Amino acid sequence: MRRIYLLFFLAASVFVFAQNSQLYYSGTFLNHKNKPQNFLKVYNKNSGIYELTDEKGFAIIAAKPYDTLVWNNGKNKYAVLSYNLQELKNILDSRVEKQNVQNIYSKDYDNSITKYNDDTFSIENSKTVLSKNSDKYYYSVRKLKQKNDSLFKLKTIQQRDLFLNGNFTTSFEVKSRNSIPKTQNKYVQGRAENGNWVWRGPETNEMFSFGPDISTLGFDNQSYEFDENGSLVNLSNGILPAKIYNDDIFKTTVGFKNQLKVNAFIKEGYQEKIRLSLDLGQQKDQMYFEDQFNIVNTIDGRLNFNINGYLLNFGLNYNENKATNTNRIAFFNRVYQNYLLTPISFSNSQNIFLSNQLQRSYSSNADNPFYLFNQDKKYNYKNNHRQYNAEFSKKWRNFKLNLIQSYRTERYWNYDHYQPSTVGFNGGINNERIQNNSFYNSSILGNYSLGDYYFRNIFTFNFILNHTKSDVFNSLYQLSNQYQRTSQDYIFNYDMEINESDFMMGLNLGNSFYVSNTSNNNKYWLPKANAFVLFKDIFHWNNFNFKVLGSYTQLSSEPEITRSYASYFTTLLNAQNAFKYFPASEVQGFNGLSTIDTKEWKAGIALKLGYRINIEGEYFNRKINNDVFPVFENQQLQLKNLANHTYSGYDLSFNYENVRLFQNMFMNHRISFFSYKDIVNKVVSGYNNLPISGFNDIYKTLSGGNPLGIVMGSYFDRNKDGQMIIDENGFPKKADGFKIIANPTPDFILKFNHNFNYKRFSLDINWEWKKGGEIWNGTEVVLDYYGRSFQSGEDRNTKNYVFEGVNSEGNLNQIAVDFYNLSQDVSQNRWSRYGYLGVAENYVQKADYIKINNISLSAKFPINYTSRMLTLTFYVNNVLLWQENKGADPTQNFYDTDNGRGLDFFNLPSFKTFGCMVSFKF
Template sequence: MKKIYCLLLFFAIQSLFSQNSQLYYSGRFFNEKKKPQNFLKVYNKNSGVYELTDEKGFAILAAKNYDTLVWNNGKNILVVSGVRELKSILKSEIEEDHVKNIYTNDYDSIIADPTTDRFSIEKYDTVKKNSDRYFSSVRKLKLKKNALYKIKAQPKKYLTFNGSFTSSFDIKSRNRLPALQNSYVQGRAESGSLVWRGPETDEIFSFGPDISTLKFDNQPYEYDQNGRLVNFSNGRSPANAYDNQLFKTTVGYSNYLTINAAIKKNNEDQFRLSLDFGQQKDQTYFIDQYEILNTVKVKINAKILQFSVNGGFNNEQNKATNTNRTGLFNRAYQNSMLTPVSFSNIQNAYLGNGSQRRYSRFADNPGFLLDQDQKYNYYDSRRQFNFDLGRKWDDFKFNVSQSYDHENFSNTDQYKFSTYGFENGFINKRTQKNQLFNLNILMFYELGDYDFKNIFSLNHILNDRMVNVNHSAGRNYVYQRTAQDYIFDYKMEIEDYHDFRIGVNLGNSFYVSNTSLENIYWLPKANAYFTFLDLFGWYGTELQLLGAYTHLSAEPEITKSYSPFTTTLFSAQNAYQYIPLKEVESFKNLSNINIKEWKTGFKFNYNYKISLTAEYFNRRIFDDVFPVFEGNNLLLKNLADHTYSGYELNFNYDKIRLGYDFRISNKASFFKYKDIVGRLHSGNNDLKISGFNDIYKTLSEGQVIGAVMGSYYERDASGKLIIDEAGYPEKAAGLKIIADPTPDFVMKFTHSLNYKMFSLDISWEWKKGGQIWNGTQAALDYYGRSQTSGDQRNIKNYVFEGMNSNGNINQTPVDFYNPSQTVTENRWSRYGYLGVAEDYVQNSDYIKINDISLTAKFNLGDFQRALGVTLYVSNIFLWQANNGADSNQNFYDFDNSRGLDFFNLPSFKTFGCSVSFKF
């Protein structure tokens, strides 16, 4: 009777829809977990109608061929084909039953053909249901019980090879430099006249006569092959200014080869071996200064007995002619800038007696500084071994990974005989050996289903570090730290695919270390988000609100050298004496650096193309560690609490179609922050963190961290300058904060355009606000080498605005450079080497184009997009408010030194081409 009812239902449905010409599409639709789901919304974008699935994921939807169906909030898309009439669909869904033949072993034994192959699978009555469904060859045939067999297929295995080769070369040239005067020679005023004074006089100033009034006498002279300078007279051409440009255009290259070999089983890797080989030569813009890097990497991935096994070995060898650890490059750059136009550094670096040929014994020849006895003064080698083992049992996952790094660094710092400040020469070999071991154990358990998930994890991280530093001209330092983190984490996710998504993450950490003053067992964190789906009924629209609180604990990096802090022991004028021989005495008995951070914000996505994120963050750092000198020892101390807070916004508009083959994407970010010093533990303000002892970045309560401290002008109560008896502004005693390096904001932009096989990418940024002390300009002014001192030295009867000591308006005229006065009384030399630091504070706004690249990808026969060619440029455009080098360059290449410019090296302009081939 049941079969008759089914047939009656079928005829009733057929009669009902016999006149309906509407076509339909039917199928099974699965959620994001590839499982059937009841009430899954399937939407026809062409007609605007939708249907909900049943508990088996089945749905029937009115549609036409080539209509587009979407589900899972648009993450799954299907273009319809093969639509049918509704009666045909319903008929196919009605289960049909048939009378089955009855088989017995006795009957089979009677009718069996004795010539049948007794090994044929066809002779067996029943195949076990968990036998492999599809097979082209049999690997195993196992009898389970009477007439019941289990068949395992012979899997398809094969070996594959692929890889890539990339080669690139680039051309580098220096970016902008401070402007120099090219008219006035080495010398000063004598008896009311401007006089050239040659190198044998050890003159350091360029306040001599105009070179157009002089000529070379072509007589033998060990400092110049053209002779001495004498007054110009008719019959011989005037002398030309020498070009002491230190920088040159250089070419570098790199080559990288990757080879992969894999054994696959059913299209899945069972074993994979990857080999990477690379070599890179990077030349600086200095004469014969370069570094060469060689790399070899081996990676192995395998599946063994349901375990995932990964291993690797990395080997890097790097060598360089010199590094800037002692500020060697800054020193050479400084001397090239200060060399008078009447002296040529490139004629020769040595005198006949083997000593240095230079324009003064209080200076150096850059070529002499960079000349060296051995080809490479810097070596480093890094070897890393890593091993990873993982296994997953249903909802439980276990993973163990460990790595061992062995790093060696060797740096030879040498100044030859007759170097200024090291007349007898100096050599120091610094070696550092790091042995680093890391162990990471992760246990992960997932409970629940796709719509309500609970994840529990326990993570143990062990870091063991041994560091040995030795100075041949100093002493040996040994540091060791064993630190452990225990991280307990709980994550909950609730998802309703139609309306919302919720996530909560709670956890706590322990931090245990043998160098910390005390261990910490309460480091909580709490994160949460709430996401609205299809907001306002707009399909594909998401709004996520989020908030987070995190408590972290850390210690100073034990492999980092704090020896650059040695610059704070010297004045800027005595920077030539800087040699970083001191290392930190110990990393022990310090309180942990505790960080408490909370942030909140939102993310908005529309149509999977437009996204906007905004975030406010507030990070409070307690007991932060800074280096200090006590006596002759370099120590680390917990000195300050400070608060780092700000805003960050990001806007993306991706995959905008301007035609069939033309797409464009744009990204913009806005970043604003402040880092304010709270309490200083020692109770003393104005502590140095980088710079020199007469101009430095400081820790001062209530001020931004790293504010610049320097000299300043004396002013009255109303802020007007106090003018001294000579008619010049009066320099105040002591130092004060004169500059804040923190920008008002930074904006970065990225644009990507794609047309068929071509893509163009452009990134640029705009920094507004912030200040920098331009000490390069101060030194150039002092010596008379700056463009300013050249242009203004003939200004006479100038009256500075301000008040004299009697409280009256200043009316005393001055000549910026009066030959009847001594050279140290002129406008630029009277205040000393750095002048008045306040006078050299400049805005550090800039607009720069960071990168432009054009890439073309070509199809080569069976290789799809196998050949890629990229043309690129970096730092091609730079506009900035100050008149020095790129304000993003660091003081002596040290960390935490932005805001100080003392012969900071210029940035690179790079033009390059890269070619890659995949095989």
């Protein structure tokens, strides 16, 4: 009973202190150039926490089995498996070199307890001499020296062995697009005139597809520059029926990846003295657009020495990436938009040029997707990355010193351009953007440990110096922007751990300084406190453990000076003018900003019930003050500290592991529940409802008291009872101004991970369900407006429809309307009367989905019962099963920007990938 009281006492007290999590993932994280990078932010999507990597790209982050880690702004993801996780103490212990305590020999002590016996076989009494043939290990003796009358020192020759191993991996992937909006394939380009449906050809520059039914039309087979089959006329005898054109820009493509890793090392006995590692890689990644791909080549070399306990490590990394095009100017979104809007009566693929050498498109106000893809240069994007590392470490008993130096350079080259006659740029436009980055990092880490396994204390000091420079040049305006930052981090830590047979407790206390030349305030008080209490075998039940944990952390940071904020230019444009989007200017500078200050605390519990069931739960609360957002002022792009917001939520998981179904068949299951909210607490005066993403007439915003990134747009006018007001024409009335119409934040996310193992075969299935959250479907708005959407094709013949609502006098509406009255102008029909974006409120859709992220089947084949292994894996990624919104995958972002979730304006469809990977370990 006394143990139970102690349990509750410590459970109550642990919330004063804290620790990050029960289990942690540790490893080296690579940036988008596959290079280790210091201060790379690694996010746990399930828990919402993030950590920064050290100078070698190494980071320790709280995680649970099958959590998803994200870095490089979401471009890299990794699903954590259970065997990748360890207790924090084990991770720290593994990084500290250990030595066994040596026995102390005392001749006086031996003489006092041992009766001396004359040893006739001792060396001094031996009647024989040592010769080459005396023993088979004779040649292992390097030196024999008599220290005193009874002690001889024997030095052996350490055998040196050369080892060579590695692995070769090759894979190929077949990619295709996921879902896209369904369009109508019945009505041609045109509109109603004088009460009749009329086809209006490309020479009329008609943009609408409210023309006649294509089944009533045929080709006259006369010479016509816009169609090799002729113009469309009413179908009659001798006229060939018109056909539906569907020039699909999407293709099923194949990419590949090859990687060779070779390790050569020399060992003396059990100790490794020298290691040389070489990693060569090549990858071709095909898009689902024809002839759009990128090629990546990597070389990574490392050389490690162990000289009498002094560890020296050197590294060299080179990465080169070339791509036909990137989406920096929303190039692919533009292609996709024009593909969806092309009428069924026009073929883009017949020819891309007219006789006057201008582009051939269905209207001078639209582009031909194949014309946009027609380019002289093979590669319009290139980057290369070089990194050099040097590390020295040495341990003297309880003290360890680690010195690290690294230098990295990056060069990015973009050639963004549109040819003459492109909509919005009749004379053509081009911009050569060159960005050169350099990073220097220096780190000194020292730690001193006291105690033993049962009571350990570790004192750590870490000094980190970072010097970053970035030069950006845009040829369009002949502008050059130069940024430079030197920052210093001083980190002090104290770790204490108590380990008994049925009780374990850990405590971490620390403080850090942050000093930077670009910040207008330095921080010298950034404390943190972490603690956990673990009770083992509670109630004397074997392997039934209970753990309470918590943490408090303060952190200061600044925006990365190598990041471009040029995409914010969209907020200056109305959606109808999106074709003018061509970012070619950068933020003015990063100086004079306050640091972004974060205060975070967590509290959680963990239960281990036997050897198969683990239950974990955590609540987190992160307050972010002085967060930075871009703004346009005085026709310049600037950064400002604008808002405070609080990110909080819950993270729960249930694991059921090592379940035996039958002989040689085992399974593991994990279910995780994640729910969060991010509420804006305060916005600087004058900036409330500031657009942070999207267009000028539909955008995500900062709004005090509301979720961060809530969507604002137009809405229907309603009375005080919430009834829709109907205008004198019988249609709902559009209100003036904007209001909050959608919240992208989901109610919760449930992730399911299943693993089945049978002998050498392994099957993994990962899927998730996202419930709640909303998305504005701007793609459907524009398709409706031009008559290209499936629904506008189905409903355009609806007549005598009465909208539910009241008129301006408060009486129930009784005015019957036709969705498309042939006697009225096309701009008066149901879908076009409200303008290009319609009424935004009417296009808010739920963003719920259920999808399979990954299915993989692997088989391992040992070769001749050695360490050599052949592994064969088949996999499929991102198979979307069901989504509530109409159109693209709801996880896709607006114009591929980091904060564009919740807006769909011709968002690109996601990839569906089928692949095979073969790996040979030698």
